[in-house]
Amino acid sequence: MIVFEFKAKGTLRQYQQIDEALRITKFIRNKCLRFWMDNQNVKPYDLNKYTAVIANGFDFADKLNSSARQAAAERTAFAIKRFFDNCKAKIPGKKGYPRFQKNNRSVEYKLSGWKLSDDRKYIKFTDKCNIGQLKLIGTWDLHFYQIKQVKRVRIVKRSDGYYVQFCVDAERNIDTQPNGKTIGLDVGLTHFYTDSQGNTVENPKYLRKSEKALKRLQKQVSRKKKGSNNRKKAINRLGRKHLKVSRQRKDNAIKQALCVVRSNDLVAYEKLQVKNMVKNSKLAKSISDVSWSLFTQWLEYFGKVYGRIVVPIDPKFTSQNCSSCGETVKKSLSVRIHICKCGCVLDRDLNASINILNKALKQTNYDLSTVGRTETFNACGEITLYPDLATSLGKVAQ
Structure with missing residues (x-):
């Protein structure tokens, strides 16, 4: 999985809507964590189902796409799993008990809730948060990949603006020659x-x-x-x-x-x-x-x-x-x-x-x-390729 990142350009109203989506994501994650604390033997699938209950109980939570709500629940499930894995491994010190999130800086969509333009220069978010169409600024060319290869889309907030990340399921063919060093x-x-x-x-x-x-x-x-x-x-x-x-x-x-x-x-x-x-x-x-x-x-x-x-x-x-x-x-x-x-x-x-x-x-x-x-090697894990690193790395994913 390779992550390509672009700077997102939009209007002030769109940035405000993104902030609203970030707050909803934080709310859903914290609600799922409370649900796990109050109930024993909660599985990740139970947390996914609980996101629908949250959406029915809170009108503002229903604005966020269902896949984005499930992705927020998956974050909670990952934090829980990491805590139990650390306990089983008996790592020294704190084991990382899941905490309620205070500041959330990203919202993640799966296969729905977004649409790429034909020229791959714009992305439109179609859920009820009304983020709308954002311009993508960066050097990476998404034409090398089909839409079905994009498994996740994230909006990330940083101090210098907003970014859109595309998680692409791709293989990289590398010819390695021995140099004896x-x-x-x-x-x-x-x-x-x-x-x-x-x-x-x-x-x-x-x-x-x-x-x-x-x-x-x-x-x-x-x-x-x-x-x-x-x-x-x-x-x-x-x-x-x-x-x-x-x-x-x-x-x-x-x-x-x-x-x-x-x-x-x-x-x-x-x-x-x-x-x-x-x-x-x-x-x-x-x-x-x-x-x-x-x-x-x-x-x-x-x-x-x-x-x-x-x-x-x-x-x-x-x-x-x-x-x-x-x-x-x-x-x-x-x-x-x-x-x-x-x-x-x-x-x-x-x-x-x-x-x-x-x-x-x-x-x-x-x-x-x-x-x-x-040989053909899979790029394991998620590696973020930033637009400003293009000169140092080259388009290695081509």
């Missing part, structure tokens, strides 16, 4: 990553660079009177700045992951528990800024698309063990040079990346002669 990646805070060949990519530190502007905008919000239009405008300016930082992070993660996967037959990376690492109050901001999880997610995705082997490796002792002789050399985080009695002197991150690659080679029994083939 393998690589191990050690991510860090000084460098975005250090590979087993000694190459480094600098950490862009987008949040740190924008921190001064963010503090100024936050100060402007706090000085405005609560509930005033000026405060709403200040909040919007702050939100757009945060949105820019998040997009910079994502764009960098995509470019780096794509470059690594296309250049190597096997990619090994350390699988870090970022959720636990950000509990360190001194490093939490820097760890969040570097976006390790986002980078590794795109590594795995591009590995599936391009038919490359992407291996997550337990980082335990990768920095302590010598990559030359295997001897354990204990050192604190402040020690950045690995010095072993065997005569091996390496940068700490380079030593770790070599250990990560060696672990992956042993774990997968990797053989260069067996890699490099032509």
Whole structure:
């Protein structure tokens, strides 16, 4: 499943109607959650049926398309399932008990409630919310896909406007040729990553660079009177700045992951528990800024698309063990040079990346002669392709 995103252009009245649809979606989701809390052994199908009861009991809820109401119920069912899965897996800490939604920023339609124009430049929403026809602004061409391949349509609200996403059920045919290259990646805070060949990519530190502007905008919000239009405008300016930082992070993660996967037959990376690492109050901001999880997610995705082997490796002792002789050399985080009695002197991150690659080679029994083939790969999961990333990714879905 691939998600193509377009900027939606409409009138002020249409934006107000979209906001109304978002509020209805939030209301239905919260009602379904309350229904689950008050009744035992509630199945997802029961929640779907309950949306019809909500529509009959509340006239404003009936304005939203039935498939959109069911999609809101599915969000509740997904949150419930994730909670029970976390309980069964006995993950440490909080298990993610479903909460009532305070702010909703998206409404999702299935196969009904919308209609694409013949030139694929406009979309019309046909339910009683009266959103009407919106212009789609973006570089992606939906003519490559049939209408029946579009399984979901979402309207997403962000600080800089409204967007329409199309979830397309599509296959991508990729011809992979072996190049005989393998690589191990050690991510860090000084460098975005250090590979087993000694190459480094600098950490862009987008949040740190924008921190001064963010503090100024936050100060402007706090000085405005609560509930005033000026405060709403200040909040919007702050939100757009945060949105820019998040997009910079994502764009960098995509470019780096794509470059690594296309250049190597096997990619090994350390699988870090970022959720636990950000509990360190001194490093939490820097760890969040570097976006390790986002980078590794795109590594795995591009590995599936391009038919490359992407291996997550337990980082335990990768920095302590010598990559030359295997001897354990204990050192604190402040020690950045690995010095072993065997005569091996390496940068700490380079030593770790070599250990990560060696672990992956042993774990997968990797053989260069067996890699490099032509197959058809399904793009698993949902990957959002933004219009402003077209130059970096190309139209890979063609």
